[in-house]
Amino acid sequence: MKAIVIRKHGGPEVLSYEHIPDPVAEKGDVLVKVKYCAVNHLDIWVRNGIVGKKVQFPHILGCDISGTLLEGFGNFKKGEKVTVYPAFDSKVPRTSFGIIGGFGKYKGGYAELISVPKNNIIKKPDYFTDSEAASINVSYLTSWNMLERSRCKKGDMILIWGANSGIGSAAILLAKAKGLKVITIASDKNKVKFAEKLGADYVIDRSTQDVTSEVLKITNQVGVDAVIDHVGAKTWPSSLEVLKIRGIMVSCGTTSGSEGTVNIRTFYSKESQIIGAYLGSKSQLISLHKFMKLKKIKPAIDSIFDLKDAKLAHQKMEKSNQFGKILLRVSN
Numbered sequence: 001m002k003a004i005v006i007r008k009h010g011g012p013e014v015l016s017y018e019h020i021p022d023p024v025a026e027k028g029d030v031l032v033k034v035k036y037c038a039v040n041h042l043d044i045w046v047r048n049g050i051v052g053k054k055v056q057f058p059h060i061l062g063c064d065i066s067g068t069l070l071e072g073f074g075n076f077k078k079g080e081k082v083t084v085y086p087a088f089d090s091k092v093p094r095t096s097f098g099i100i101g102g103f104g105k106y107k108g109g110y111a112e113l114i115s116v117p118k119n120n121i122i123k124k125p126d127y128f129t130d131s132e133a134a135s136i137n138v139s140y141l142t143s144w145n146m147l148e149r150s151r152c153k154k155g156d157m158i159l160i161w162g163a164n165s166g167i168g169s170a171a172i173l174l175a176k177a178k179g180l181k182v183i184t185i186a187s188d189k190n191k192v193k194f195a196e197k198l199g200a201d202y203v204i205d206r207s208t209q210d211v212t213s214e215v216l217k218i219t220n221q222v223g224v225d226a227v228i229d230h231v232g233a234k235t236w237p238s239s240l241e242v243l244k245i246r247g248i249m250v251s252c253g254t255t256s257g258s259e260g261t262v263n264i265r266t267f268y269s270k271e272s273q274i275i276g277a278y279l280g281s282k283s284q285l286i287s288l289h290k291f292m293k294l295k296k297i298k299p300a301i302d303s304i305f306d307l308k309d310a311k312l313a314h315q316k317m318e319k320s321n322q323f324g325k326i327l328l329r330v331s332n
């Protein structure tokens, strides 16, 4: 099969388009012919490597997969269109789970064939195209989980960082559909326009405006009910500062660094909460599919690259030039 293989950690140059032997499904697993695999920031973390996290080389990235089943099992038929829930039980102490194509035993979806646990297979909802189905398993599921953890109700005000990102664009669409008021952050005019098109009520351009004072101005100095923070070190101080009393900050990412600063006095005197979110459950993914159909939401897709051009897809994400999800077309 054709695949993008990494044999060491490094920049986009380590993504090597190769012909390699087909995988063999282990007990409890099934082979999926991958149609699309979305690119996620996790792919960049795994490609670059993280101190203390190991992968077994040669490795294959990619956790956001739609495709067809190579063989039937249970209620699933051979050739059935499916989407793959990305988490599996890693048996690592104090870790909720591993992610397919991440730091764990399962190779990912930058390949024509992939072996995944049967339990992770979900029938592709007819409402979504194959490329749309591959866009939802990670950014949309995590955003959905974050919104649930924020405990926001209709009419509440939420701050969402990085409008153009996978997580940010998903969170804006889902938060608006849940009836929340959304303040989001962009960093140039085109990103501001994109955020407005997604339906954000207020867009702050962080290249020309101070985020903290603008959020406080918009909320009459009260602050927001919740913050969706996927950026990490650089944004944590503002995220905590703009929370209203008993506000909730939900954190899922470290794009700008993993050593954040917390003003502890601000944190406790407002009785704030910081909650972590790691992906979401399979049942949340199924509920999300239903919610998106009910609310007629389609994922925001920026671009689709051929598998062999995975380097270009990674470069685009690393430059933050995307407006929504970047995908790889793996097979026809």
Ligand SMILES: NC(=O)c1ccc[n+]([C@@H]2O[C@H](COP(=O)([O-])OP(=O)(O)OC[C@H]3O[C@@H](n4cnc5c(N)ncnc54)[C@H](OP(=O)(O)O)[C@@H]3O)[C@@H](O)[C@H]2O)c1
Residues within 6 Å of the ligand: 039, 040, 041, 042, 045, 138, 139, 142, 161, 162, 163, 164, 165, 166, 167, 168, 185, 186, 187, 188, 191, 206, 230, 231, 234, 235, 251, 252, 253, 254, 255, 256, 277, 278, 279, 280, 317, 320, 321, 322
């Ligand atoms: N916990 C989980 O289960 C989970 C799941 C999915 C993703 N994540 C994490 O969430 C993060 C986002 O993932 P993604 O795939 O959505 O990434 P992405 O599409 O690459 O987005 C990166 C975003 O970060 C913003 N950003 C970067 N530096 C910033 C700064 N200094 N201030 C404000 N915004 C900044 C960028 O905004 P500009 O373009 O305006 O610079 C861009 O919108 C990653 O760290 C990823 O690992 C975690």
